[in-house]
Amino acid sequence: xxxxxxxxxxxxxxxxxxxxxxxxxxxxxxxxxxxxxxxxxxxxxxxxxxxxxxxxxxxxxxxxxxxxxxxxxxxxxxxxxxxxxxxxxxxxxxxxxxxxxxxxxxxxxxxxxxxxxxxxxxxxxxxxxxxxxxxxxxxxxxxxxxxxxxxxxxxxxxxxxxxxxxxxxxxxxxxxxxxxxxxxxxxxxxxxxxxxxxxxxxxxxxxxxxxxxxxxxxxxxxxxxxxxxxxxxxxxxxxxxxxxxxxxxxxxxxxxxxxxxxxxxxxxxxxxxxxxxxxxxxxxxxxxxxxxxxxxxxxxxxxxxxxxxxxxxxxxxxxxxxxxxxxxxxxxxxxxxxxxxxxxxxxxxxxxxxxxxxxxxxxxxxxxxxxxxxxxxxxxxxxxxxxxxxxxxxxxxxxxxxxxxxxxxxxxxxxxxxxxxxxxxxxxxxxxxxxxxxxxxxxxxxxxxxxxxxxxxxxxxxxxxxxxxxxxxxxxxxxxxxxxxxxxxxxxxxxxxxxxxxxxxxxxxxxxxxxxxxxxxxxxxxxxxxxxxxxxxxxxxxxxxxxxxxxxxxxxxxxxxxxxxxxxxxxxxxxxxxxxxxxxxxxxxxxxxxxxxxxxxxxxxxxxxxxxxxxxxxxxxxxxxxxxxxxxxxxxxxxxxxxxxxxxxxxxxxxxxxxxxxxxxxxxxxxxxxxxxxxxxxxxxxxxxxxxxxxxxxxxxxxxxxxxxxxxxxxxxxxxxxxxxxxxxxxxxxxxxxxxxxxxxxxxxxxxxxxxxxxxxxxxxxxxxxxxxxxxxxxxxxxxxxxxxxxxxxxxxxxxxxxxxxxxxxxxxxxxxxxxxxxxxxxxxxxxxxxxxxxxxxxxxxxxxxxxxxxxxxxx
Numbered sequence: 045x046x047x048x049x050x051x052x053x054x055x056x057x058x059x060x061x062x063x064x065x066x067x068x069x070x071x072x073x074x075x076x077x078x079x080x081x082x083x084x085x086x087x088x089x090x091x092x093x094x095x096x097x098x099x100x101x102x103x104x105x106x107x108x109x110x111x112x113x114x115x116x117x118x119x120x121x122x123x124x125x126x127x128x129x130x131x132x133x134x135x136x137x138x139x140x141x142x143x144x145x146x147x148x149x150x151x152x153x154x155x156x157x158x159x160x161x162x163x164x165x166x167x168x169x170x171x172x173x174x175x176x177x178x179x180x181x182x183x184x185x186x187x188x189x190x191x192x193x194x195x196x197x198x199x200x201x202x203x204x205x206x207x208x209x210x211x212x213x214x215x216x217x218x219x220x221x222x223x224x225x226x227x228x229x230x231x232x233x234x235x236x237x238x239x240x241x242x243x244x245x246x247x248x249x250x251x252x253x254x255x256x257x258x259x260x261x262x263x264x265x266x267x268x269x270x271x272x273x274x275x276x277x278x279x280x281x282x283x284x285x286x287x288x289x290x291x292x293x294x295x296x297x298x299x300x301x302x303x304x305x306x307x308x309x310x311x312x313x314x315x316x317x318x319x320x321x322x323x324x325x326x327x328x329x330x331x332x333x334x335x336x337x338x339x340x341x342x343x344x345x346x347x348x349x350x351x352x353x354x355x356x357x358x359x360x361x362x363x364x365x366x367x368x369x370x371x372x373x374x375x376x377x378x379x380x381x382x383x384x385x386x387x388x389x390x391x392x393x394x395x396x397x398x399x400x401x402x403x404x405x406x407x408x409x410x411x412x413x414x415x416x417x418x419x420x421x422x423x424x425x426x427x428x429x430x431x432x433x434x435x436x437x438x439x440x441x442x443x444x445x446x447x448x449x450x451x452x453x454x455x456x457x458x459x460x461x462x463x464x465x466x467x468x469x470x471x472x473x474x475x476x477x478x479x480x481x482x483x484x485x486x487x488x489x490x491x492x493x494x495x496x497x498x499x500x501x502x503x504x505x506x507x508x509x510x511x512x513x514x515x516x517x518x519x520x521x522x523x524x525x526x527x528x529x530x531x532x533x534x535x536x537x538x539x540x541x542x543x544x545x546x547x548x549x550x551x552x553x554x555x556x557x558x559x560x561x562x563x564x565x566x567x568x569x570x571x572x573x574x575x576x577x578x579x580x581x582x583x584x585x586x587x588x589x590x591x592x593x594x595x596x597x598x599x600x601x602x603x604x605x606x607x608x609x610x611x612x613x614x615x616x617x618x619x620x621x622x623x624x625x626x627x628x629x630x631x632x633x634x635x636x637x638x639x640x641x642x643x644x645x646x647x648x649x650x651x652x653x654x655x656x657x658x659x660x661x662x663x664x665x666x667x668x669x670x671x672x673x674x675x676x677x678x679x680x681x682x683x684x685x686x687x688x689x690x691x692x693x694x695x696x697x698x699x700x701x702x703x704x705x706x707x708x709x710x711x712x713x714x715x716x717x718x719x720x721x722x723x724x725x726x727x728x729x730x731x732x733x734x735x736x737x738x739x740x741x742x743x744x745x746x747x748x749x750x751x752x753x754x755x756x757x758x759x760x761x762x763x764x765x766x767x768x769x770x771x772x773x774x775x776x777x778x779x780x781x782x783x784x785x786x787x788x789x790x791x792x793x794x795x796x797x798x799x800x801x802x803x804x805x806x807x808x809x810x811x812x813x814x815x816x817x818x819x820x821x822x823x824x825x826x827x828x829x830x831x832x833x834x835x836x837x838x839x840x841x842x843x844x845x846x847x848x849x850x851x852x853x854x855x856x857x858x859x860x861x862x863x864x865x866x867x868x869x870x871x872x873x874x875x876x877x878x879x880x881x882x883x884x885x886x887x888x889x890x891x892x893x894x895x896x897x898x899x900x901x902x903x904x
Contacts (some may be wrong), residue, residue, distance in 0.1 A: 045154040045183040045223075047112070050136040057147035060085070061398045065146075068131035076129060092392035093131065097123040100385040107378055111323040113290035113362035116405070117378055134389075139365050140400040142393035147887065150207070156223025161259040162234045164850040165214025165249040168192070169316050172216040173297035175241075175248075176320050177218055180293060182237045186221035186267050187321030193314040195265070197276045198564040203513065204268055207261040212249035214481045218320065219266055229810040236573060238865065243767035267316070271516015273315045273328045274446045275448065277433060281443070282314060282328035285369060285410075289353045290362025298347055299356045300325065306352060324362035331697045343411050350376045369408035377630070381505075422484040423492065428670045429527050429711045433518075438527065439484040444517045446476035451511060451519075456781020456808055458510030458758055461522075464783070464805045471504045473511040477519050480528075493531035495666055502528055506788035507666050508755035509703065521712065529668025532675060540580035542667040545790030549659035552590070552631035560592035583796040589633050596625050596633035596871060599641065599653050618650035621732065622687055626660070626698040628827035629843075639849035640697055640729055646852055647737045652692075652867055656683045666789050670712075675708055681718045688718050694726045697845060699757035700789065700825050702728055703719065707760055722780050728825070729845055730765040745803075750816045751777040752809055752833075752841070754826030755784050766844060770823070773851045777823065780812040785824075787832035805832050813837045823847055 046052060055069035062086040069080070076094070080087050085496055089167030097120075103118050115137055121127060122134040128228060135142060164179070169191035179187060186522050192215045216836065224230040231254055238250050253259040275280050291299045300316055306315060307329065314329040332338025352374040360370050360377055375383050376632045386405045393399070402408045422439035434440040435764075451460040451473035463472035469478075482489040489495050509523035533542075544551070555562040565571045566587040576583055588857050621644055629637045641651050658680050661673040687694070698703035705726040713719040727735065749768065755761045763779075770777050791797050809829075813822055814837050824830050824841035833841045842850075 045865065048115070050122070050133045050282060051248075052151040052153065053136055053148055054134050054151055054263055054595075055149035056132040056135060056145055058088075058143040058145055058385075060143055062701050063302070068135070069149075070128040070130045070132075073125075074781040075121035084634060087123050089130075089392050092388065093134070096120065096385055096388055096704065097125070097129070098394065100382060102326050103223070103381055104387070106796055107359055107382055109292075109357055109359050110782060111290060111292045111358060113319070114359040115288075115290070115363055116359045116361040116366050117382070118386050120382070120385055120389065128204075129739060129837070131729045134484065137365060139367060139404050141404050142399055142400075156230065156416075157225060158227040158230050158542050159221055159223045160234050161225065161232045161253040161260075162220040162222070162237060162263060163210075163212055163213040163251050163253070163262060164218040164220060165251075167214065168214050168299050169216035170557075172218045173300050173320060175218070176293045176323075179218065179237065180321055182240070184220045184233075184237075184321065184391050185223040185685055186219070188219040189320035190219075190266055190269060190317035191208050191315055193217050193270060193313075194317050197272045197279075197315060198265060198268065201272060201518065201578070203259070203266050203272070203516075204536070207263075207265040210251070210253070210262050211265070212251040214249055215250075230541075233428050235289040246384055247454075262791050268516045269315070269326065270328070270446060270448050271450075271518075274517045275444050279313075279333075280330045283331045283333060284328055284446075285331060285342065286349045288324060288361050288363040289316075289325055289358060290322065291353060291356045291358035293323040295356050296320060296323045296325075299323075299353070299358065302352055302356075303327075303349070303632050306345075306348060307606055310341065312345065319363070321758050322362070323358070323502065323852070334418065334420050335417045339414070339418060346373065346410055347371075351779070354376075364479045366404050366407075368403050368408040368413065368531060369410055371404045372410045373405075374895070377732055403721055412901065424484075425531070426675065427527055428530055429523055429708075430714045431711070432714045436478075437743075441520070441524070442477060442481040442484055445474055445476060445481070445515075446517055446521045448516055451515060456783050457514060458508065458755060458782055459514040460511060461506050461508060461786065461788075461798070461807075462504040463802045464807060464859065465800055466504065469541075470501050473515055473519050473521055476505065476524070480524055485891075493528065493534070498528060499532055504797070506755075506786075506791050506804070508784050508788055509707070509759040510755055510784070512707075513759040522687055522712055523708075526665045526668050526670065530670040531668075533668060538669075539794075540578075541794045542669070544579040544581075544668045546664045546667040548790075549627045549657075549661075550662055553657060554592050556594050556631055559592055563589045576598060580728050582687055582797060582812075584798055585793055586833060590631055591634045593634065595630045595637035596653060598634060598638060599625075600655075601650075619736070620649055620652050620692050621649045621694050621736075622684070622694045623651050623653055624694055624696040624698075624701065625658075626662075626696065626701040629697050633827065633830075633846055636697055636843040636845050639843070640695070640845035642852065643729070643733075643848045645697070645860060647733065647740045649736075652687075654683060660699075660701045662700045663789055665704070666791070670711060673708070674712055674899070677704075677712060677719075680705075681713075681716065684722065685718065688721050688725065691721075691725065693732060694722070695729055695732045696726060697729060697825065697843065699728060699754035699761065700828075702726055703756035703760050727762055728765065730769045731761065733769055734765040742773045742848070743851045745847065746774045747776070748817070748819070749775050749777040749820050749821035749847075750812055751779050752785065752813075752822075752824040752829055753779070753782065754824070757783055757825060766825075769844065769848070775821070775823075775847070778812075780808045785809050785826070785832040787828035792828070800838065801832070805836050809834045813839050813841075820849060 055067055057067050059065050064084050076090065079090050101124055104124065106564045108114060108121050118138060119134045119136060122130040169189065172189050176187065198208060207526045210515065222230045222233040227428065234252055238252065241247055241250065253262060266545065275281065308664065314327040316327055317327060318324045318326040326711065331342045333342060353360060354377050360373055366374060390405050424437060424439055425436050426725060430436060431438060431441050452463055469475040479489065479498050483495055489497055502525040505521050505525045507525060509522045511520055512520045512522065566575045566590055574581065575587060578591050581587060623640055644651050646750060659676050661676040664673040706723050709719050710723055753766065757763065784804055785802040786792055792801030813833055816822065822833060822839050822841040823844060824833060825843050827872060830841040833839060
């Protein structure tokens with residue numbers, strides 16, 4: 045819509061290597077004469093630039109490709125008098141080889157407030173390219189293309205499924221965006237193109253998206269292309285190198301056919317996509333950059349590819365610049381005379397050759413300084429996680445990041461909460477991935493698993509798993525962090541909070557014997573302050589109160605009562621479902637699990653609960669306590685073997701626990717058939733209802749709500765089923781931007797993380813909850829999310845199970861839990877009083893419980 049960067053720069057404030065500071069822009073003949081008369085550094089530079097324009101002007105006019113995306117070389121065309129001797133635009137794209145840019149004055153371009161997206165599908169990408177000139181005649185504001193290989197790679201990675209489902213049938217796609225002041229006007233432009241294309245003898249398949257959400261999902265397919273084509277399951281690694289060549293749009297179809305033919309001759313493979321309206325083509329190719337033969341083949345291909353694009357009157361680079369990876373090829377495109385002109389241009393600004401040497405002019409060879417190279421031999425440590433998708437190699441996993449930087453976006457998204465709050469590269473997914481790669485190299489980061497630099501970077505990772513799904517290449521920092529910490533603390537004492545929260549299942553099981561006594565020490569003034577100090581919890585936090593009766597105790601008592609009352613045989617004939625009694629909903633919020641029993645039984649299922657005390661070990665991963673985590677998973681596989689073999693579905697209420705059985709379990713035991721089966725049989729409540737009871741009528745609950753998804757829920761399981769169930773019962777819900785709540789398990793309970801935890805919560809969730817009308821429900825399934833809401837707002841959130849129970853009981857029925865939907869203080873007071881009554885405050889229990897807790901904590 046607005047051209048390249050150089051088309052839009054009016055003035056630059058620059059600094060030369062020797063300290064001269066000046067503002068440059070378009071220069072009239074009068075102004076140029078004045079500058080030359082003044083003398084000094086600026087006059088000297090301008091004299092040299094004027095000489096270049098006079099000496100090489102005709103060659104520039106002849107040999108510079110007149111195409112929309114010529115980025116290779118220096119912009120000597122802007123030194124010509126017909127272009128205003130525009131020094132600022134001549135410096136654009138100089139890649140730091142001439143000056144440092146301090147400030148840029150840009151041309152403002154009006155962005156159409158209303159946009160629609162038309163997707164045009166042809167048989168293949170070449171036909172798409174052939175029709176670009178015809179489509180451009182209708183003046184779209186954007187025109188992108190991608191091929192069937194990219195779609196296949198996207199599908200293989202299991203991402204952007206909603207966007208893929210919206211595409212019209214074809215083997216190549218053009219995304220044509222129209223903009224205008226009003227939506228009807230933009231739609232009118234799009235329909236005009238549809239009518240024109242529909243008159244072709246072989247018209248394309250077309251689909252117009254006026255719904256902004258649908259358009260965004262389709263755009264996600266295109267915008268994820270770089271990452272999608274980088275690490276494809278079952279494929280060799282794909283690399284940049286020939287990733288942004290450009291030709292005139294009217295020559296694009298022929299160029300793509302010739303490029304693909306050349307790739308096939310080398311037995312190379314790569315998706316073709318890019319900015320087709322400007323004739324710019326992106327691709328990543330499966331170069332072998334780890335063997336001498338592969339690197340020699342890579343060099344030969346690059347040289348022939350340069351000859352090919354030049355033969356089409358194109359540019360070696362149409363977007364990213366030359367750097368060192370393509371600058372060696374510039375003589376093929378410009379000839380030796382213009383390369384000499386480039387040399388003189390750099391010398392005018394940087395006579396001592398200090399600014400980014402070895403790039404663009406007098407460059408390193410294109411096969412020098414490769415990230416891998418024939419001598420690449422990284423550190424390959426033994427790991428707990430198997431990294432099957434990365435051939436069992438942590439070093440291979442750290443190669444995933446290709447620097448897209450999606451983790452650095454400021455607007456709402458799962459990835460990356462710590463970066464959004466700190467704005468520090470060290471605390472971004474990309475920064476962490478690069479540090480881990482340096483760790484496997486051993487040159488900059490030399491301490492391996494003991495590296496303080498790596499630990500510091502990983503320390504603020506919330507293990508939200510947002511990067512696992514949102515990062516286009518699936519960088520999984522949560523897993524890397526857990527693996528790193530498991531080795532970093534080997535033979536070392538961990539922080540108190542690690543033992544307090546990592547082993548929460550043990551402490552909760554002990555506390556269940558006398559919940560009132562424990563609540564007495566964690567909720568009453570002075571005692572609670574001491575408790576926080578001992579456990580390493582910030583004073584600003586409230587410690588969640590233990591329930592007076594665990595869910596399992598309630599359930600087994602209920603089951604025994606039903607047996608003694610001779611319950612009917614119809615219950616035994618119903619489809620069994622195992623309800624997973626996670627630590628949080630068993631010991632702290634059993635009302636959630638009781639509600640789930642109510643919902644499942646009403647839907648016609650027979651609920652069973654494990655007799656053994658089982659825990660998935662979710663908090664252990666956050667602290668790298670992987671030995672115990674693996675032992676707990678093996679215990680689950682042993683105890684639940686009959687249910688796994690029988691194919692009984694398992695319903696989890698805590699998203700992070702379901703995530704363990706769907707993610708970590710497979711990464712730790714990828715070859716265990718029981719683990720594979722358990723992962724397939726595990727569902728969230730909403731997923732189970734949508735899979736096993738899609739047609740069971742659900743009562744209506746016509747309420748408005750704020751819906752917040754746990755990060756693991758959004759990342760691994762997605763919110764589709766949750767939203768579908770809420771729609772089935774008539775809930776009109778609003779979802780804040782899909783960011784993290786900031787609590788992230790025990791993260792928000794650590795003293796040095798409290799401020800960051802609150803800052804992340806304040807990005808989206810907490811303001812949305814506070815602003816919600818009092819009659820709106822707040823729905824959040826994650827225990828940590830509910831705690832952050834309760835401790836950071838005047839509201840308390842309900843689990844989906846409780847919302848469904850509310851619908852079953854009717855809007856006017858009393859809720860099953862002993863505290864109201866809002867009012868966290870009353871909730872905690874009710875829990876404490878209730879549990880104190882049940883425990884009786886016996887001195888014997890107090891002494892025994894305290895001694896036992898102390899003994900276990902000492903042993904650990």
